[in-house]
Amino acid sequence: MDGVTVINHPLVQHKLTIMRKKETSTAGFRRLLREISTLLCYEVTRDLEITYEEIETPITTMQSPILEGKKLVFASILRAGNGLLEGMLDLVPSARVSHIGVYRDHETLKPVEYYFKAPEDIDERLVIVVDPMLATGNSSIAAIDKLKERGAKNIRFLCLLAAPEGIRNFHEFHPDVPIFTASIDSHLDENGYIVPGLGDAGDRMYGTK
Ligand SMILES: O=P(O)(O)OC[C@H]1O[C@H](OP(=O)(O)OP(=O)(O)O)[C@H](O)[C@@H]1O
Numbered sequence: 001m002d003g004v005t006v007i008n009h010p011l012v013q014h015k016l017t018i019m020r021k022k023e024t025s026t027a028g029f030r031r032l033l034r035e036i037s038t039l040l041c042y043e044v045t046r047d048l049e050i051t052y053e054e055i056e057t058p059i060t061t062m063q064s065p066i067l068e069g070k071k072l073v074f075a076s077i078l079r080a081g082n083g084l085l086e087g088m089l090d091l092v093p094s095a096r097v098s099h100i101g102v103y104r105d106h107e108t109l110k111p112v113e114y115y116f117k118a119p120e121d122i123d124e125r126l127v128i129v130v131d132p133m134l135a136t137g138n139s140s141i142a143a144i145d146k147l148k149e150r151g152a153k154n155i156r157f158l159c160l161l162a163a164p165e166g167i168r169n170f171h172e173f174h175p176d177v178p179i180f181t182a183s184i185d186s187h188l189d190e191n192g193y194i195v196p197g198l199g200d201a202g203d204r205m206y207g208t209k
Pocket residue numbers: 077078079080081102103104105109111131132133134135136137138139140166192200201202203
């Protein structure tokens with residue numbers, strides 16, 4: 001699918017299988033989400049620009065590559081986005097962080113916004129928006145609308161599971177934002193849940209159901 005990168009790495013797919021199982025515990029789910037997010041982070045940052053700095057090894061000096069983590073913003077869509085955020089920050093501790101509070105109304109499936117915080121100079125940074133689930137796409141579309149209103153220009157979206165309906169909706173509103181996902185699932189059910197999916201990511205992470 002155009003504009004979508006599916007991260008097929010065997011370790012990602014294996015961990016995702018365990019996360020999907022309904023008998024996986026809250027603690028197990030949370031640990032796996034953190035682990036898988038480091039692997040997804042590796043892929044979503046694969047083509048980032050590196051610069052060089054002069055360093056001294058015990059033997060000699062050299063120009064050595066570095067990634068300027070400070071130029072990155074990880075934008076977490078609450079709550080479930082925080083599960084991906086933690087592992088990403090393990091790999092890029094100097095990244096800046098944005099929190100976007102959005103939940104979807106269970107009846108209408110429309111996004112309800114309740115919080116927004118982002119670095120002032122977000123227009124100069126690459127923003128990687130994270131949320132495990134792209135279902136109808138309404139939540140991620142609203143979050144990215146908000147980031148763009150604040151000036152963000154260079155944005156990527158990273159999730160664990162995406163539904164084809166959600167991808168189409170997302171592309172309509174944000175054709176400039178590439179999607180990275182571990183899986184494109186089959187479809188949405190009548191309640192807007194991803195099938196086969198993994199259930200409600202926030203509830204599974206935090207044990208709220
Ligand atoms: O693509 P959509 O149809 O908008 O659905 C996806 C959204 O639903 C879930 O959040 P939820 O509303 O359950 O909020 P929570 O993380 O606070 O539980 C998920 O983490 C996404 O943010």
